[in-house]
Amino acid sequence: MTQSRLPQLVERFDGFSYGYRLNCECGRATSLSAADYFAEGNQAHMDCEHCERSIHFGPLVAALRDEQDPALDDNVVGQLAWYHTSTWSDWPSPDYVSRTGPQFRVALERFGLGSTHDLSQHTTKTLHLGTYEAAIENMLRRMHDQADGDSRFYLYRVALSLDPTRINEGYRDENAEKAADLTVGDLQAAGLDAVRYLNVYESMGSLSLAVTPEVIIGIQCIPIPIEDLAALLPPDPFMEQKEALDAEAVEWSDAAELISTIDPIERRRMRLGLRPDPEGLIQRAEERELRRYALWHDFEDILAQYYPPPTSHP
Ligand SMILES: [Zn+2]
Incomplete structure (x- = not known):
């Protein structure tokens, strides 16, 4: 597993309790909470905030969630x-082509495409990066939709070295142009190293990137689920007290x-100072009690x- 020392990176954890913004035919977007989105009230129709139209909401009309x-x-x-x-x-593995090549060959031959098909179209796809939330949702979607429920996943944190002049202007809308099929050749032809696009599948309305492998300068990785969770957890908070x-x-x-070997009446007298307590037994017992x-x-x-304790309500 690749682990590199990454430069200082800017984090932005938006969390998963975000709402959506959805496009209307009038060209402007209207906000909708996640709860209302998934409740699909009024057969997934809502009023546009800007015109008289109604918006039939879903991924197809997803807008950029945060204009800033x-x-x-x-x-x-x-x-x-x-x-x-x-x-x-070991994503993104340099021997990806040699490992996946044979699988692609078999699949292509089955479809009668065989050796005439350009294998590099599949093996030179760009690498896709997103927000933390988009990456986690991608994993969950694969577990749900692609029989990866039992697979071990790896979460990668990636540092880039990007020339600001080699990024597409604004962002591509995944609904209009599929970003998943972008190849390294497409980017090279356009004079770009990265294509910014609106993700409408994971963390809908966030921005993701399709990049050429060369711009990745560092990677950190943790397996999910974590194998030895106990090693990562803080020690039992009660351990010290329990031991004491x-x-x-x-x-x-x-x-x-x-103390039990001393007659109870003697003991009482010793405590009251009426009898000598040469070994300080009674004092020690009282200290222990404290x-x-x-x-x-x-x-x-x-x-x-x-x-x-539970909060008490008046
Ligand atoms: Zn409208």
């Missing part, structure tokens, strides 16, 4: 952290055993942090 999206700035695109998910543990209480319990039982109380108090404090 930082990825619109040619000088910023290359400073952002970009993400990709794949079932390949256990140690104290041992001390306490030793002291209690000693220590036990303090430990239990700390333990309760920690418990309260992790399990706060």
Whole structure:
């Protein structure tokens, strides 16, 4: 798995509770919450905020979600952290062609295309990058739609070195022109290293990039699901307190055993100072009692942090 030291990258975690903006025939977009989008009320029709028309909403009319999206700035695109998910543990592998070539050959021959078909069309596809949310949603879509439910995935965080003058102007609308089929040759012919496009499938309304492999200067990768989750988790928050209480319990039982050998009336007299206590037994027992109380108090404090009492409503 490739791991490189990445330059400082700009993160932008939008989260998954975003709404949508949808295009009307009048040329302007109207906002809709995710809840309303998925409820598909009025047979997925909504009023346009700008004209009398009604918008039949869905991916086909998806608009750019944030008109101030930082990825619109040619000088910023290359400073952002970009993400990709794949079932390949060494994406983007330099031996991709040699490994997938034979599979493509078999498929092409089955369709009677055989050796006449230009294999490079498939093997020189551009690499696709998106926001963190788009990458995660891509993984979930593949698990759902493409029988990858049991596959191991890899989440890649990617650093780019981009010439701001070799990025397409504005963004391509995936509804109008499919970005998935862009080849490295297409980009080269257009004098570009990256094509910015509106993603209408994952994190709908976000901007993604199709790039030539050469602009990728660093990659970090984590497998999903993480194999040894326990190693990544913070230690048990109660461990220290539990150990202290256990140690104290041992001390306490030793002291209690000693004290039990002394007659109860003698013990009371010793506590009141009416009898000598040469080994300081009674004092030690009282100290233990205080220590036990303090430990239990700390333990309760920690418990309260992790399990706060339910908020009371007036
Ligand atoms: Zn309208």
